[in-house]
Amino acid sequence: MLKKYTDILFDLGVGSITAQQLFWEHATLAEWPKSTTVFAAGKKNDKEYIILSGIAQRFIEQEGSSPVTTGFFVAPAVVTPHFARTHRGKSLFSLQALTDVVAAEIPVAALDALRTEYPEFRAFGQRVLEGALVAALHAEAAWRASTARERLLAMRQQFPNLENSVPHHVIASYLGITHVSFSRLRHELARSNNFIK
Structure with missing residues (x-):
C-alpha cells in the first residue's frame, strides 16, 4: 500500500528508494476521518505530517466566537513544521481534517535524526521550510492589501x-x-x- 505514495514523496523531495525506505521505517500511515481534530492549539504534539490525500485546515479558536481558518493543506502537502507551529512544545493552532485524509506521521525526533544523518532529508527539510516561508509572506502581503x-x-x-x-x-x-x-x-x-x- 505504501508504494502508491512513492511519487508523492518523490515530488516532495524524498526521492531515492533508500530515503523512502528510511522514511517508512519511522513513519506510520494514518487515516483521519472527516472532522477529525489531529492536534489542538495549546496542547503538546511531537509529530510531523505529510498529507497524502484529502484536505485539512489550520485554525485558531477565539473565545466567544467561531473558529478562524488560517490555512489549508491540500494533498500532497507538508503541514507546517513542528518548530514553526509550536511554542514551548505546545501547538499554536489546531489541525482538522475537512475531508477524509490519509497522512504520513513521523515523530519529530526521528525526522530530525534523519536530517542530521542524510543529506537528502536535510534538503527535504530546507525545501519545506522555504515553501512555508514563501507561502506565509505571500499570504500576508496579499491579505493585508487586497x-x-x-x-x-x-x-x-x-x-x-x-x-x-x-x-x-x-x-x-x-x-x-x-x-x-x-x-x-x-x-x-x-x-x-x-x-x-
Whole structure:
C-alpha cells in the first residue's frame, strides 16, 4: 500500500528508494476521518505530517466566537513544521481534517535524526521550510492589501476546486468575510464571468 505514495514523496523531495525506505521505517500511515481534530492549539504534539490525500485546515479558536481558518493543506502537502507551529512544545493552532485524509506521521525526533544523518532529508527539510516561508509572506502581503474579491480569486488559483470540496463557511472564515458575503461574492463573480463570455 505504501508504494502508491512513492511519487508523492518523490515530488516532495524524498526521492531515492533508500530515503523512502528510511522514511517508512519511522513513519506510520494514518487515516483521519472527516472532522477529525489531529492536534489542538495549546496542547503538546511531537509529530510531523505529510498529507497524502484529502484536505485539512489550520485554525485558531477565539473565545466567544467561531473558529478562524488560517490555512489549508491540500494533498500532497507538508503541514507546517513542528518548530514553526509550536511554542514551548505546545501547538499554536489546531489541525482538522475537512475531508477524509490519509497522512504520513513521523515523530519529530526521528525526522530530525534523519536530517542530521542524510543529506537528502536535510534538503527535504530546507525545501519545506522555504515553501512555508514563501507561502506565509505571500499570504500576508496579499491579505493585508487586497479586497475580498481579490482574496477569493487568489485562493481559487492556489487551491482549484476547493469550493467543491469543503464547507463554504470554512472558506468564508479563511477569507475574513461572513458566509452571506461569501455567497454574494461567488454570485457576483459567476455573473461577471457569464457576462464576459
